Amino acid sequence: MSEEVMTTGWDAIDRAVKTIYGEQEPKHYGTLISYALGGSDPLDGISVYKSVEPVPHWHFVTYGFSELYEKETEDPEESGYGFELTFRLVREEDEEEPPAWALNLLQNMGRYVFNSGNVFRAGDYLDANGPICLGADTQLTALAFVKDPELEAMDTPNGHVEFLQMVGITHDELEAMQTWNTLGVLAAGLSHIPSYVTDLGRDTILADHSVAKIVQEGMEKEGSNTGFLFVDQLEWSAGKKGWLRQTPSVLTIGAKQAEIIGKLLRGRLLKGKELTLSGAGIRVAFKSGQQNEFEHSEDFIHITLNDETVEDMSQKLLPKQGEFEVSMKDKMNIHIAKTTITDQDGNIVKTIG
Known part of the structure; x- marks a missing residue:
C-alpha cells in the first residue's frame, strides 16, 4: 500500500x-x-x-x-x-x-x-x-x-x-x-x-x-534605505608601519559598483545612517563621525568619515580604474579595480574601468 x-x-x-x-x-x-x-x-x-x-x-x-x-x-x-x-x-x-x-x-x-x-x-x-x-x-x-x-x-x-x-x-x-x-x-x-x-x-x-x-x-x-550592499569585488590589504615609511592600507572595490557606493555613502552617512558592504569573507562598515579613522580585523573593517570626506569620496568613486588617498591618521587608499562581466559560459562580454 x-x-x-x-x-x-x-x-x-x-x-x-x-x-x-x-x-x-x-x-x-x-x-x-x-x-x-x-x-x-x-x-x-x-x-x-x-x-x-x-x-x-x-x-x-x-x-x-x-x-x-x-x-x-x-x-x-x-x-x-x-x-x-x-x-x-x-x-x-x-x-x-x-x-x-x-x-x-x-x-x-x-x-x-x-x-x-x-x-x-x-x-x-x-x-x-x-x-x-x-x-x-x-x-x-x-x-x-x-x-x-x-x-x-x-x-x-x-x-x-x-x-x-x-x-x-x-x-x-x-x-x-x-x-x-x-x-x-x-x-x-x-x-x-x-x-x-x-x-x-x-x-x-x-x-x-x-x-x-x-x-x-x-x-x-x-536619504537611502540601502544599509547593506553585496559587493562582487571587495578586498582589504592592511598597511604596514616602518621606521622610515608607512605603507597605506588599501580598500579595493570594483569599478562597476564604485559610483553607486559613492552615492550610497552620501545618502546614508550624511543622514546619520551607517552603510555596510559585504563581499566574499569580508565586511566593511562606514559610519559618520567628526574624525576620519578606521579599525580592522581579519574580516571586518570599520571606517568613520566626516561629512567633508564623504562628499569628496563620492566625487572620486567613479567607474574608472584608479586609486586615491583618504585623509586620516593611519594612511588609507581606495583602489578602484576593473570589473569584467561574463556570460553563462564564462566568456567576458563587458569590461568596466
Whole structure:
C-alpha cells in the first residue's frame, strides 16, 4: 500500500489563486526529477494564468519556495522560505504559450535562493548584470520585488506565505532604488508600470520628469534605505608601519559598483545612517563621525568619515580604474579595480574601468 502524499501547502496556493481566476485552467510546468534527487530545477512547478487587466499579461506563480507537502522546517511561523514568487509579463495578442525565458528566470531565482540561503522581501532588488531576457533588446537589466497586488499573504498549516512579485527594472531605476528606496521609486512610476507588469519594450520611468522629480526629492529628504550592499569585488590589504615609511592600507572595490557606493555613502552617512558592504569573507562598515579613522580585523573593517570626506569620496568613486588617498591618521587608499562581466559560459562580454 502506497503512503498518501500530503499536499497541504500546494493546495493552499491553489485556493489563493482560484479567488482571482476561478475555474481557469492554468498552463502548469512541473519538474520531473526533484531538486533533492538531483534534478536541475529547484521549483516543483510553475503555473501560468492569462490575465487581461490592466493590460493583457501572463501571471506566473511558483510552487516550491514554501513547504508544499508536510512541515519539515523547525520554524512554525513561516512555511519554508516564507514566500512564493509571481511574475507578470506583457502578453502579445497572438501569444498562446508563455515565453520559456520567464520560466527559466523563475527557476534561476530558485537556484539563487536554494544555493545561497538569501531570501527576498518586498522592497528588495537584484542586479541581473545584463538583460533579464538573454539576447533581448531591452533596457530591463535588474529585478525589484513587491507584494503581488492581487494575491494576499496567507497562513497555512505549514506557516506564513507571502506572494512576492518580480518586476523588471532598468539600470537607472535600480540606482534610484539604491539611493532612495525600492517601493518609493516603483510607486512614483506606477502609471508607467500598471500592476507592475513587466514589459521588455518599455523605457525607464525616470524619463518622465515628474517621476524623476519625486525620486530626487525623496533622495534628498530621506536619504537611502540601502544599509547593506553585496559587493562582487571587495578586498582589504592592511598597511604596514616602518621606521622610515608607512605603507597605506588599501580598500579595493570594483569599478562597476564604485559610483553607486559613492552615492550610497552620501545618502546614508550624511543622514546619520551607517552603510555596510559585504563581499566574499569580508565586511566593511562606514559610519559618520567628526574624525576620519578606521579599525580592522581579519574580516571586518570599520571606517568613520566626516561629512567633508564623504562628499569628496563620492566625487572620486567613479567607474574608472584608479586609486586615491583618504585623509586620516593611519594612511588609507581606495583602489578602484576593473570589473569584467561574463556570460553563462564564462566568456567576458563587458569590461568596466
